[in-house]
Amino acid sequence: MLDGSAEAISGLIEPGRIHRRVYTDADIFELEMERIFGRAWVFVGHESQVPNPGDYRTTDIGRQPVILIRHSDGGVRVLLNRCSHRGARICNAPCGTMKRLTCPYHGWSFDTDGTLRSVPMPEGAAPDFDLADFGLAVVPRMEIYRGFVFVSLSPGESSLDDHLGPMKANIDDLVDRAPDGAIALDAGMHRYVYRGNWKLQIENVLDSYHVPFAHVSTVNKKGEQFSRREGDEKGAKVVDDGQRTSAAWKGRRSYVVSHGHGWTSNTALDDSKRSSPAWNAYVKALAASVGRERADEILTPRLHNSLIYPNMSVMGLNIHVRVIRPISVDLTEVNVFPVRLLGAPDEMNARNIRLLNVTHSAASFVQTDDLEIFARTQMGLRSQMTEWVDISRGLGAEEPDRDYNATRESAMHEMVIRAQYKAWLDYMSEAA
């Protein structure tokens, strides 16, 4: 049993290694729910998912059920999905529309901002019972950046602006691709679970070292991946003739900033040859909206994956927003939302949705091998004789990057994971 003190927690993380208990210990998981998901800014959804008053979506902050809802004043609210009376979960569906939130148990009825409006048989209420004391709990902090709704359960947490810092540019990188300058995450979602710790998916998002091995089955005899972008003839060259990681792949870089966030540089693809009717129509629409020069700038890929610690990522190649939902120490749900670029031709959005089925559905070519690896890692980490997980690649080789105001290293190395555990330690060392 871990005592949860800063000393005990810090003993689990060393400069180039992590103790296996970080992935396998249920007590540590409980502390993570309290000290990370109970405090950090976490992504809960996107404004486009609740366009009209009464529209709602249900999700969790850590394991706590919440409702993202559009109130009649036009603003978005995030409410605890728990009746203030006896605790029943009020909204059961993944999404829907309601004028009032009515508890199925005793019929308490709440407005879309959480205000308690009525209680059946009010004559039986205690003498000092006041409706105003029994609204649905509203999360203490909520801020929105370009439609991305983030919340923190800790009133004392610094602003979302401080938290995101340079990562706002990574969100911009995605949103600016829309000719109308806005995106919608309203094209369904891919849902899957794996029998492994949530941090295995977080670490994997920016791990480029694994691709030629874990995803070798997606590579043809020439070492090229299948085409993953609209308008490309072929995918990235990942493996060289000698069955080793290709030079182009090796050249990729990773970057970290504060709070565990980071990203990887773009996959090497031939952008000059990119062409298809859908793609060309989209480029035209974007140029008509923002001008040719700016369109060229937006469409010159810069980012592959961005991680906004602790629970979301944005992918620039097969555009999507991914949310990581811890369920227990060895069970994790992942939700992948296709992105609709508003103002783009329907055919382009359709192509992006179709390509994402192939790369990131529960039946996809890419993500399924990752899920298998996560489960195998969780099994491997049961071994107690070897206590440590090695994350030392590139340790000491980090260098400042002035262009991005970030720290830079080879994407074949593990700087990004070390940065995640620095943030993990910062959150975990302090009682919530």
Next chain:
Amino acid sequence: MTDLLMAPGVGQPGGVPGIAREPFELFLIHEARLLDARRFEDWMNLFTEDGVYWVPARSGQDDPDLEASLFYDDREMMKTRFDRLNHPLIHVQTPPSRTLHLVSNVVVEQADEAAGEFVISSSMLMTEYRLDNQRLFAGRQQHRLVKHGDTYRIAFKRVDIINCDSALEAMAVPI
């Protein structure tokens, strides 16, 4: 012919009068056996050149261009999928799944004998075993079949599995 993009409803009891279901039932049984035998190329070749295989990710979904799907493969995508399934280092199929399909409740929903086109609905169960885990998929299938010599080709196949919108563990083989 009904657009199979629409989610299936309850058709006419007994199906189309005068059209025997048996040849279609035997075709669907053959299709299921190819999948269970992991003869994926042969399964793919049951589709017409422009044939499509669709497994929606939401109950009632009616447009694969507007929403995420579990599978939405044309022949080219199927080929990429099966090249990968034949790769010796496909980790999610090491060891491979074993599956058993049952196809039942076969009904000829529509028939245009002159054009050689038929819509067949059926219920399916697929039990999948892999690495000490067994799981069950249940769904309603709709096939748009076109006459091809003395057999049929699949122009469109839609499978609505009842838990399509749940959080699924990795799926590597077609339903």
